[in-house]
Amino acid sequence: MSARVEQRALPGIGVCQDVVTRKGRRIGVLTHRDGHRELVVYDVDDPDAASDTIPLNSDEANALAELLGAPQLVRHLAELQQQVVGVLTEQLPILDGSRFAGRALGDTQARTRTGASIVAVLRQGEVIASPGPSFVFNPGDMMVVVGTREGIDGVAGILRGEED
Template structure:
């Protein structure tokens, strides 16, 4: 797979992907959170065959499906066993979710969910690697969290999803 990334000033970022089968898709991530996926004809990389647009929440839901959070292909079981079912997930913190403006200590994710926040990518692009208990989670941050799949799903559902969806 070949991936080319480029900035789209005033719009966001563009990712051009050509798979091992020579399928080409382009993913545009808009600054407002929308995602577009464009699919191209095998022999014509200029004219898009189809386009699908997703909200941020829809894109994350699809990413969890593609990434194996919903269904784990049998072939991946041996890889996950090597890591004792460890999963690492990147999750963007939306506004008005229970985790916003709370410290890692207040969330007590290690005791309550048996997961670890291993990094916080702050909305100002500052990286907090191995964040301490005093680190405050803010809307717009991206959390890098690890743990077993079921524990991650519980924590995400209870701390990072707005009530009502």
């Protein structure tokens, strides 16, 4: 199962993006309104409290992203997102057994049904930018979805088979 990145706005502070590891540890990146970032490691006993934060300058953040395999496009979308209020970017997986594995992007009708756009697909370390409606998903693909909170949640629901 692929990890889901959760994002939340922190009014007056910036945006925090978190992920929960397989072993239940929560880590995140806090991007302040002025652009500086902090790596956040959450407390084991209180997942809402940070046990440690590590300030990162732009070069350090980019180096860490490269070490973790973040493609340039995803990073650019995250930076753009900070400038556009109400528009979010999330990565949603095509899991093994998904009804959309082996099917075309157009079959999801995601944009028509939710208003959110699938702007890229990450596949085995490669970025497929602006996939067309005939693009066929593979299990393990990670869709980069841009839209409102409701739109992204709608795409996630479609992938889970909740939206028919």
